[in-house]
Amino acid sequence: MAEKITPRATDYSQWYIDIVINAKLADYAPVKGCMVIRPRGYALWERIQQGLDGLFKETGHVNAYFPLLIPESFIKKEAEHVEGFSPELAVVTHAGGEKLEEPLVVRPTSETIIWAMYKKWIQSYRDLPLLINQWCNVLRWEKRTRLFLRTAEFLWQEGHTAHATAAEAEEETLRMLGVYRKFAEEYMALPVLAGLKTDSEKFAGAVRTYCIEAMMQDRKSLQSGTSHNLGQNFARAFDVTFQTKDKTIDHVWATSWGVSTRLIGAVIMGHSDDKGLVLPPRLAPTELVIVPIFKNDTKDAVIAFARTLRDALRPGFRVLLDEDDQNTPGWKFSEYELQGIPVRVELGPRDMEKNQFVAVRRDTGAKSFAPVAQAAAHLRGLLDDIQKSLYQRALAFREANTFQAADYDSFKKLLDEPGGFIEAGWCGDAACEARVKEETRATIRVLPLDGKDPKGASCIICGREATHIAVFGRAY
Numbered sequence: 001m002a003e004k005i006t007p008r009a010t011d012y013s014q015w016y017i018d019i020v021i022n023a024k025l026a027d028y029a030p031v032k033g034c035m036v037i038r039p040r041g042y043a044l045w046e047r048i049q050q051g052l053d054g055l056f057k058e059t060g061h062v063n064a065y066f067p068l069l070i071p072e073s074f075i076k077k078e079a080e081h082v083e084g085f086s087p088e089l090a091v092v093t094h095a096g097g098e099k100l101e102e103p104l105v106v107r108p109t110s111e112t113i114i115w116a117m118y119k120k121w122i123q124s125y126r127d128l129p130l131l132i133n134q135w136c137n138v139l140r141w142e143k144r145t146r147l148f149l150r151t152a153e154f155l156w157q158e159g160h161t162a163h164a165t166a167a168e169a170e171e172e173t174l175r176m177l178g179v180y181r182k183f184a185e186e187y188m189a190l191p192v193l194a195g196l197k198t199d200s201e202k203f204a205g206a207v208r209t210y211c212i213e214a215m216m217q218d219r220k221s222l223q224s225g226t227s228h229n230l231g232q233n234f235a236r237a238f239d240v241t242f243q244t245k246d247k248t249i250d251h252v253w254a255t256s257w258g259v260s261t262r263l264i265g266a267v268i269m270g271h272s273d274d275k276g277l278v279l280p281p282r283l284a285p286t287e288l289v290i291v292p293i294f295k296n297d298t299k300d301a302v303i304a305f306a307r308t309l310r311d312a313l314r315p316g317f318r319v320l321l322d323e324d325d326q327n328t329p330g331w332k333f334s335e336y337e338l339q340g341i342p343v344r345v346e347l348g349p350r351d352m353e354k355n356q357f358v359a360v361r362r363d364t365g366a367k368s369f370a371p372v373a374q375a376a377a378h379l380r381g382l383l384d385d386i387q388k389s390l391y392q393r394a395l396a397f398r399e400a401n402t403f404q405a406a407d408y409d410s411f412k413k414l415l416d417e418p419g420g421f422i423e424a425g426w427c428g429d430a431a432c433e434a435r436v437k438e439e440t441r442a443t444i445r446v447l448p449l450d451g452k453d454p455k456g457a458s459c460i461i462c463g464r465e466a467t468h469i470a471v472f473g474r475a476y
């Protein structure tokens with residue numbers, strides 16, 4: 001048997017950690033708050049990277065790399081930015097055995113160094129738009145950390161684009177929000193709410209922050225990606241101007257957008273169960289595992305049969321054949337369930353005689369039989385169905401745990417039991433939002449783009465006319 005996983009119902013947070021550790025996705029690093037991403041976790045990150053990178057390139061973006069170290073004076077140039085990030089900065093003061101003339105900040109995000117470079121690269125409207133992304137690590141000195149969800153150092157991508165007009169920057173901000181939404185829903189099988197953050201929750205230095213929010217199985221919200229319209233804030237701070245078509249000079253308009261290894265946490269928390277990891281097939285590093293079942297006298301024949309099947313499947317599937325003869329099939333079944341491989345194929349001597357195999361779904365445990373001649377079609381059908389049903393299951397869960405609150409008392413009760421997303425009127429006043437946060441630990445997660453009409457609704461806190469129907473929830 002695989003190591004024990006604490007049931008979700010007993011202790012959700014321990015369940016999560018047990019899966020991360022036992023499925024060998026990540027481990028704690030010697031430096032507090034940091035994590036080691038182990039090969040199985042990293043394979044998942046590679047799948048995320050490949051999927052997203054393809055979508056970025058389809059929308060005209062190119063990759064580049066900017067340095068890890070940023071002169072401290074750069075961070076201080078944008079007032080809101082420095083205020084937002086100062087508490088989390090790690091600073092290099094000594095190097096090469098000497099005190100540095102100017103301390104260097106380990107990047108918490110790269111707007112400042114990128115906009116210092118954009119000043120050199122952008123002179124005219126012909127240089128725009130500039131659509132650059134980088135895959136890298138960043139460091140934010142977090143006090144409370146949790147593997148994948150919040151760590152001091154993490155891997156991410158950060159897109160930084162420059163545009164000639166405010167309208168183009170807004171269009172880009174929304175385009176990338178759409179890319180994130182598509183990736184979350186179609187690859188990760190996680191339904192998300194897409195919309196605007198309130199001013200108190202927006203990125204330090206942004207004019208507007210859009211986000212995607214997903215509901216986890218404990219009904220808490222996980223911010224899973226953000227896309228910022230930076231207006232001309234960074235162009236002003238770094239004096240990045242360009243000559244417009246009609247020969248005037250203007251500051252450049254900017255966006256930035258990012259998702260991180262937190263997405264791995266989202267996938268784990270969104271789909272997994274008490275047996276371990278459950279992965280959507282599109283994201284799974286291994287889609288199929290073939291487990292031959294044999295005794296000493298049937299071993300060679302069954303393995304040969306299994307190899308033929310594996311070779312036939314290889315061109316179209318990420319498939320693994322387990323030829324090990326030390327562990328029992330039962331042990332292997334548990335192990336691959338823990339690892340979240342979407343479909344297990346079992347082959348024994350009797351299957352071989354009938355030229356068939358057994359396929360077992362990780363998500364439901366359902367078994368099916370199919371002739372070897374139809375293996376590819378049968379297994380592709382199963383994988384597609386798992387992908388769809390994981391999404392549908394998560395969507396049904398979110399819908400069943402989204403409530404409308406008529407007044408502040410019922411709002412508080414619903415938040416405690418059962419918890420979830422609560423749609424309620426909000427007047428737009430930051431004071432009301434702050435009061436909810438203080439009294440209930442819930443925040444406005446998102447003002448959805450396709451949100452409900454606030455007409456006739458009143459603010460759940462102060463009773464004044466509502467300007468939005470906001471989605472409230474407790475969050476990671």
Ligand SMILES: [Zn+2]
Nearest residue numbers: 427432459462
């Ligand atoms: Zn109010």
